[in-house]
Amino acid sequence: MSNKQRIGIVGGTGYGGAELLRLLARHPDAQVVAVTSRGDAGTPVAQAYPQLRGVIDLDFVAPDPNNLRDCDVVFFATPHAAAMHDVPALLDAGKRVIDLSADFRLRDARLWAHWYGTEHACPELIERAVYGMPELYRSSIADADLVACPGCYPTAIILGFKPLIDAGLVDLDHLIANAATGVSGAGKSLKPGFLFAEMADSFKAYGVAGHRHLPEIRQVLGDLSGSAASQIGLTFVPHLVPMIRGIHATLYAQLSGQADLQALFETTYANEPFVDVMPPGSTPETRHVRGANVCRIAVHRPGDGNEGNTAVVLSTIDNLVKGAAGQAVQCFNLMIGAPENQALTDPGALP
Amino acid sequence: MSNKQRIGIVGGTGYGGAELLRLLARHPDAQVVAVTSRGDAGTPVAQAYPQLRGVIDLDFVAPDPNNLRDCDVVFFATPHAAAMHDVPALLDAGKRVIDLSADFRLRDARLWAHWYGTEHACPELIERAVYGMPELYRSSIADADLVACPGCYPTAIILGFKPLIDAGLVDLDHLIANAATGVSGAGKSLKPGFLFAEMADSFKAYGVAGHRHLPEIRQVLGDLSGSAASQIGLTFVPHLVPMIRGIHATLYAQLSGQADLQALFETTYANEPFVDVMPPGSTPETRHVRGANVCRIAVHRPGDGNEGNTAVVLSTIDNLVKGAAGQAVQCFNLMIGAPENQALTDPGALP
């Protein structure tokens, strides 16, 4: 056990934290030594999460830096604007940090403050953070000591647009990302709209005027296309589905040239362990990725010609796995030099 | 009772038929006298639909024209390609027909045959049919003896695009209708994909290559814009939501001019009893229209300018009410000169 990385999880009562515990419990190179919770300190982790009875034998501890002093790697599974207060000291102490929250995703601290409603606590560290999407930044992640894991929507949307943008095939002024999510993306927020009685048997859009994931998507699509984020004309409308897990993005792009889209996608992701391009004509379902660290993608060119030059990409992930904890473990594997798929090979249970 | 219209319902075991029975049960000007079912003839209607115990005291009869001879008005709630075989004789016998199926929606019989996989049985009657959307064709419906009720997706999508197209404000080459439906739109089809175990807790697109409602929507948007249907560049991607009822359409259009979109929508529908333009910033939920004959609409101009000239319209209906049986009763009211909202004023139950 002496060679295992000692892991701390900050914010262990949320869904991201629980999913980290599930994945790391069987990771041969990781040993979770501290799980913090402001509200549940002193009670067993398995009391909050009975499915972990017999799997995790730790009590929650207070989110006190001292409780993380024995860790090699600290995962933050906190709401936004929490990690940024603790990360500087942890980095100074030589620990590596994987942040599942939004704190280090945007390179522009002013933009971050605009969308998150507070000043950034350590803008000087933003540049040091690597965006934790291995399909784009694999080698940088391996060397990083601060990884900013992407949001769930950005993961599905960026992986879906990437082949088209890499190939310079689409009009960047008129991209549309129509996306739908299960409610676990909102965590355990006690808001009326997330009550079963309010959201079961219903469907709605939300955040039409602007969602916090929009600037993050624009920034990365800008990187991919060699443009400024402000040049990416993207309309993003998220929707809430009465389901627990899953992100489904339906992407629309105007093609500016001819290409075999299926071949383009298959080639782009031929060597990616966690992006699965489905056969032509497929419509991936969120249950096909439930519990698994995989993004399943299909690309379509609909219609009989009347639809003109529109490409449609369908991109699905589990928001808690490839959209959060799984992607974080994938980054962790890269950082410690383990096989990238360590502890991430389980297919989900279906139905 | 002698002044009531005597009603026949063909295809009474489906969800459209059940919803007609619910609405007509309390209609002061209607008396249901015959409900047909191929499989359940001879058994009480209330055995198939226990919620109608004490409300409907009829047995299903075989779908034999003779069983409809006492009717003044016949509603078809059948799968496609059924009504077209019986309608000619019913019209000859002086009855008025309201068809909830697809048989008389498309004006082009060849296009119909292409999409529905069989030749049309009475193409000469197609021209006689009036498209049963009162917001577009109110006066023609009043005089019609054959009404072709719109599909559920077309109802939500056409009502959502109408103000923009009427005003000549949008680029007709790049319309996008991203829509989501509850499963009751598929009726009681015994297909694996509609099993609870297959579709609960999941979300997917379907019919990306082409859905039967697409030519119907193009035809009507063509009418609205004064263009041929073939000139309407519409991409339509439907999705399946784990819910029973509801259609939610998220419409994207490129604006070609400036306008106060909220005012435009409110003005367009100011006098419509069953189209409700929500306040600015609203996100209508399908549960807000569940069980009710209403289309709730919101219009948005998202973002901070980077999204350019994209308008987003959110349009919701109950697929079985404003998308089927309710709209059919609305047409019926117009046809018999009753108040248009007769038997259609109940708000739905929520939650």
Place this chain on the structure above:
Amino acid sequence: MSNKQRIGIVGGTGYGGAELLRLLARHPDAQVVAVTSRGDAGTPVAQAYPQLRGVIDLDFVAPDPNNLRDCDVVFFATPHAAAMHDVPALLDAGKRVIDLSADFRLRDARLWAHWYGTEHACPELIERAVYGMPELYRSSIADADLVACPGCYPTAIILGFKPLIDAGLVDLDHLIANAATGVSGAGKSLKPGFLFAEMADSFKAYGVAGHRHLPEIRQVLGDLSGSAASQIGLTFVPHLVPMIRGIHATLYAQLSGQADLQALFETTYANEPFVDVMPPGSTPETRHVRGANVCRIAVHRPGDGNEGNTAVVLSTIDNLVKGAAGQAVQCFNLMIGAPENQALTDPGALP
């Protein structure tokens, strides 16, 4: 309109209040004149409940007695321990009160204090209250000025046991009520366990050690059997189902004699407008009563003899209608001498 009863609803933001608004909106003898809400005073009712846009044109007012001074009848749709503070003054002012909460259901003020955790504010009024279950106390309700509407579980369970107890057929020491509820029975409580992510796709028992509805059921079963409540040996285990509405009670009783149970149930409820005894062998589903003011019941004598003398009763209601607002309107109809089924005849929408 001058002959209509002027109605006040206290606690209008909850689900019981919303359901009252739905039912009373179309009641020919009622005019809702005041709807109170502590948190939403000053905002339109239809903003909280968009399905009521165009149906209710009132703003919420503060729960100030002055705002109820014009009412003839006041409905309380509040959490427990609220109505008891306001009812005395309302009765003094000559108003009639229909309380959907628990405040006046138990005749024993000490027992009430034990289960509800606070002293009763007006124990002297408890005796004046009539238990609002028309099938048991119809004539007293008609004359009452204070009606204590039953809880949702008690309604389903008492109506299910009543024929057996009336006939003296069962062992009162070993009654079992295994019941299941949709989550709307908990109202809009912001508790983690009622979040969609926590209760969807799962099932559990709760309150096994003792649920507040237990003493209420025992009291009424005692009345029916001529025993003290303390003599009723009832085990009651409630369960939470991932659905919005509905109560389903599965009742087990040891028969102490022989009887034609089907005939017994049919005779007992032959003249009841809102209790529907299903045909032999039926298994009523909660969706069969969704949105409707009806209790659907089936009685079974399972097995081949090995199960001995056990009778099984299945009893279903919509917790918000026959289990709350609908039953309250049924009482209101009796109180004002209107037809008992006024505004209560709609079948629910299914599916």
Place this chain on the structure above:
Amino acid sequence: MSNKQRIGIVGGTGYGGAELLRLLARHPDAQVVAVTSRGDAGTPVAQAYPQLRGVIDLDFVAPDPNNLRDCDVVFFATPHAAAMHDVPALLDAGKRVIDLSADFRLRDARLWAHWYGTEHACPELIERAVYGMPELYRSSIADADLVACPGCYPTAIILGFKPLIDAGLVDLDHLIANAATGVSGAGKSLKPGFLFAEMADSFKAYGVAGHRHLPEIRQVLGDLSGSAASQIGLTFVPHLVPMIRGIHATLYAQLSGQADLQALFETTYANEPFVDVMPPGSTPETRHVRGANVCRIAVHRPGDGNEGNTAVVLSTIDNLVKGAAGQAVQCFNLMIGAPENQALTDPGALP
């Protein structure tokens, strides 16, 4: 790989088959070499189950004995009355068989014929079969060449009653098992009642007159108590919950003596790897066992004395894991001398 057991799965398109594939895919001592399907022979397994893309690289083969000739162990995940036709030849060929269906569960061939509606094809083999519940028959399973895996309801119910019956504490004439299941227990049956539109947002009992799992439960409870099955007075009422997976049994028994029930349960299962007795007062939820091979149990003595001598046991399993495929793999592990928990240690994903 030469030391791995070569596995055949008959009936691979059903949910039990898919779950076997998920569990065996990572089993170090198993190599799935043949998966049969009558309807899908020739197509890739991963086409029917996209979540298995990259995990299983086999095509379905026809259910022809020849296709199983290379197997060491054959699992049957077929509907009842299928395995019994193929098992004799497989045993003759020296293979070991683990049958997840009902064919070899009942020791009385006449009783089997009564409940399953057809004569048993090889009654002479029934006695050779060992009932595959390790908690009761561990050593016999290890030596068996034919294992009859228990039904899902029997697993939850028998494990729940076992401590009470072992201790001789309960009245065997008045046992009640009120149970609820997710719909995956019905497999992919194309029956209207299993459609999403028919069972979502609803709850019902079914099979009240007699369910096929009843004689199986009686047989085993008889074994436990030293009585004939016919002496077990058990009333069993199953219910259908709008959820995918999970069994929840609420068991009622009349105590005939005094005991510390919590201690009794903890002692009984102290050494069982897959039965988890929860702390006093717990109410296990089906999601707590979702995807995991575990039975979580709580025991209660409700009330304040008025409920008399009734014990209530809450017992939950995942019907597809501990109720089917997981228990089958547990038996397989015993049969091959592997650690009993091999490939069965994953906690489920929650939420």
